[in-house]
Amino acid sequence: MSRVAVIGAGITGITTAYNLARRGCEVTVFDRQPYAAMETSFANGGQLSASNAEVWNSWATVLKGIKWMFTPGAPLLVNPRPSWHKLSWMGEFVASIPKYEQNTLTTARLAIEARAHLMQMARDEGIAFDCEERGILHFYHSKAEFEAAAKVSTLLARGGLERRAVTMEEIRAIEPALKGEFYGGFYTPSDFTGDIHKFTVGLARACERRGVTMRLSSEVRSIQHDAGDGIRVSWQPTEGEGQAGLQVDRFDRIVVCGGVMSRQLASRLGDRVNVYPVKGYSITVHLPEASDQEAAPWTSLLDDSAKIVTSRLGSTRFRVAGTAEFNGYNKDIRAARIEPLVQWCRKHFPGMSTRQAVPWAGLRPMMPDMLPRVMRGRDPRVFYNTGHGHLGWTLSAATADAVGALVTARPNAA
Structure with missing residues (x-):
């Protein structure tokens, strides 16, 4: 042995x-x-999402990183202070842009394979982890965002993933709690969510x-x-x-x-x-009142423009996560990064109180080619x-x- x-x-x-x-x-x-x-692995976004398998290696990501560099609440934030580790990582990130399609397909196929393994572990060992098999809904605010997502859906389909386009009316039917006006969305019924820590x-x-x-x-x-x-x-x-x-x-x-x-x-x-440490943030919104529980969504969501994902973790918790911050091994929880998550909740779920929102930050171990x-x-x-x-x-x-x-x-x- x-x-x-x-x-x-x-x-x-x-x-x-x-x-x-x-x-x-x-x-x-x-x-x-x-x-x-x-x-x-303590408080991430909760999504088990083959539908989010698209790698970040694109010139669009690079341009957004430059544009948002001095915007504290931006979805992607890069500390301009140079370090050899950061520069070498970013150089390799750019060098991987030509492999965008290949690496996205590899990630999608791996994510689809992982589903069966994880659920088998849970069944064999009787692990309860607030699993919700309600799919993941991506929604888009503009035609340009939606059309860009349609190209990603075509690519993911080559990897074996079913992700179908949905109209505004279908978005309302899939998740009635979600408030706002959207151009359209994509829904992946096979994706699911759960509490990674549990x-x-x-x-x-x-x-x-x-x-x-x-x-x-x-x-x-x-x-x-x-x-x-x-x-x-x-x-x-x-x-x-x-x-x-x-x-x-x-x-x-x-x-x-x-x-x-x-x-x-x-x-x-x-x-x-x-590996480079890419910081992500989350809030766990506790839902003690029946009115809060009714106002919070059950379907997992991804707002592409805000780069925010959500998961319902049982009846009394709602997880909201997002943002990417390139700031070395710093794990500080910054108010300027948490506030956009809270405001997003208030905008899209106005009937849900955020008075008990617990912030968290963690460092994602990210390779340049994703x-x-x-x-x-x-x-x-x-x-x-x-x-x-x-x-x-x-x-x-x-x-x-x-x-x-x-x-x-x-x-x-x-």
């Missing part, structure tokens, strides 16, 4: 650990947080039942090649007794699922994984499953299966 270390206890790390345990590996998960799913915590418990060791509150200090054919992980508890003591464990293989820290971890291992990295490192005992960007919740179940197959492949079949 192979001993495998998984670095990271977010959605990617926990789905990876679960898949490896199902394949018969002895798995240990390391994370510096005291609980699973406490960073980027799912990841539930799957982490399932991992423990299957024998996975969870080393939480544990900071990985070094990863070294063993004198034999293994990997040594040196780690230090960050809480409780023995906090100062350095511990060492030996493993046959290691999988890096470290989110925005994957770049640093890869560097220690002699690999280059150019594709996750599922691969073997320079050392054949090192593997990566990281760089999912804004689609970690959507793609993780499929990439976990892929990296699980790669880790457990026999040498002559790898």
Whole structure:
């Protein structure tokens, strides 16, 4: 039985650990947080959205980034302060523009595959995560926006996704709570939503039942090649007794699922994984009154012009998320970024109170070409499953299966 270390206890790390345990590996998960799913997997937009598989690599995105650079509440905000990491990442982003169609198709197909894996995990382990299988509705304010989206729908159809155009009247029928005037929209009935934190915590418990060791509150200090054919992980508890003591464990293989820290971890291992931390914001609107619950939508929404997504998480919570901020490893919650989310709620759901809106910010681990990295490192005992960007919740179940197959492949079949 192979001993495998998984670095990271977010959605990617926990789905990876679960898949490896199902394949018969002895798995240990390391994370510096005291609980699973406490960073980027804590309060995202909730959408499991193949319909949002379009990669961002386009000149239109570049121009918007320049235009909005000095607008604090803009959907896309780039801190103009230069750094070599940011500049190299943006250079590779531009270089990936010619692969826009190919990478969008790859992402859509991966997202469609991931659906079945994730729902099977939930069924097998009895995980309740406020899942709503009501589809996702994209809506557009102008003819130009709608026509641009129609081209994306044609591309996604090549990847196997059904996303149909809907009129203003159909938008009203799909989600009666949504207020406003729109040119049209696109509806994807096969997409769904759920609470990423609840799912990841539930799957982490399932991992423990299957024998996975969870080393939480544990900071990985070094990863070294063993004198034999293994990997040594040196780690230090960050809480409780023995906090100062350095511990060492030996493993046959290691999988890096470290989110925005994957770049640093890869560097220690002699690999280059150019993840950049792209900050996203959300608010969770609590709905204590019956009137608030009735005024909030149940269908998941995406407002393309505002770059805002929504999910209903049970009867008493409504998640609203959006924006992309290139500002390094800064996790500060800025009022200027939260206010547009609150105002958007008041505009489109005026009967829903936002007096109990809880803000959050997380760092998405994003690769320049927008594709996750599922691969073997320079050392054949090192593997990566990281760089999912804004689609970690959507793609993780499929990439976990892929990296699980790669880790457990026999040498002559790898």
